[in-house]
Amino acid sequence: MREVSVIGVGITPFAKYRDKTLADIGWPAVKAAIEDAGVEKKDIEAAYCGSALGGMMSGQRVMKQLGITGLPITNIENACSSSSSAFRQAYISVAAGVYDVALVMGVEKLTKFGGGTLPLEKEDFEVTHGLVMPALYGMRARRYMHDYGLTEEQLAGVAVKAHKHGALNPEAQFRNEVTLDEVMNARQIAEPFTLLHCCPSGDGASAVVIASAEKARQYTTSPVRVACSEVNSGKYMTGFRDMTTPEITVRGAKQAYEEAGIGPDDVDVAEVHDAFTIAELLYYEALGFCDKGDAAKLLEDGETSLGGRIPVNPSGGLLSKGHPIGATGTAQIAEVVRQLRGECGDRQVDGAKVGLTHCTGGGISGFDHGACSIHIFSV
């Protein structure tokens, strides 16, 4: 397998684009990534598009706007992990020597559903019985609070931190800071979550251009190395499971660190899947940033804030930057790549050399999560 580098990234800022088509939400991110990479349209040998709810041929619909057609375009659905899973497919194809240059995008338009909780698969037994994503995470939170003494104030602190970072990101959906009181007194969604404990619904796109390390040098003097690329599915369990331990992330993190030849202490910056406040705390532990039960302390000590030991979600994360499902994976990658290139301005993690992205996708019965993708990048 060959070394692979990221040579360009682009984002369509996450927002509500009710009057735009999926294609028109998607192409600006793709164009920005191509321009950032400095590649010609004809240099792109294959494209992979992640979208959870975009409908048929999302990738082709976006790419035709830019006249990039005729190449192999593959559409990939893996819920919230759609574009991170697409990234892995592109990575494998370049690493294997099938292509030298490939494009990955994620695109989503959730405003077409009119708001409310994310529409889930109606064939699923628990979904037919009223399971919604905030309730699933709410139950994780309730159990964690009971087992580890987490308080509602500590939980709300995750949202405060997310918005503090997001306020520094011009591409975030929410760029306002929030207070603990505002988080705790917002309207109830699924207890213990108020609205500000939940990522917003929205639209957006993100794109990444990758190349073999050898080819990358033709285009850029600042390639970002893909140190590992990993996707797992959850394990189906009909019996009891510990909802305070996201097993798929624990398993994936172990594989990712082994593949990259590093440990959690070597990570300088991470973008993790904070769809709800509790998720970020669970992932501190699952990714090895702290021991089990110590996540709230890690947050309170400022270790995961900008300036701390391991800043998590400097972009604002899903809670503040937004979460157009399929677009999130490559948006996380775009953020980490920019961090490693030192381009993040007020939210820059000083001296970041190693970055991690983590994206899970759930919403079906019997799984902790249906999918989880972890990537590690380095310069």
Add this chain to the structure above:
Amino acid sequence: MAQTAEHTEAHVLLAGESVRNESDGSVRLVGGRCDDCGTLFFPSAHVCPECMSEAVAAADLANDGTLYSWSVVHVAPRGWNTPYIAGYVDLSDGIRVFAHVTGTDASLLEMDMAVSLTTAILGDDDGVPVESYAFTPVKG
């Protein structure tokens, strides 16, 4: 708050073959048990997720368990009676079931408390009551 189900009028029955009505008005959850490897699972399926055997027979599940966790849901798709309590119940035979928790105020719930099977009206489908199984705290 969901009400106790009335069996005298038309209902949309959510759980279908996963619930059996007994002659005394009570209900049983019905899962699947693999005839070949003995794995018990819920809801049932036409193939065993452990050994892929298609010899799966209906199996009554325990009607008592403990509340693993819960969330009071205020925002849900149209049709559900909100707020409702969503929970995971760990049955005494080792199966975890997602269920609405009814017949109680959420403030009275406790982690790992004993709950038992019941039925409830959980919402409506264009005016027709939607009924399914639910769990309620064991009194006393």
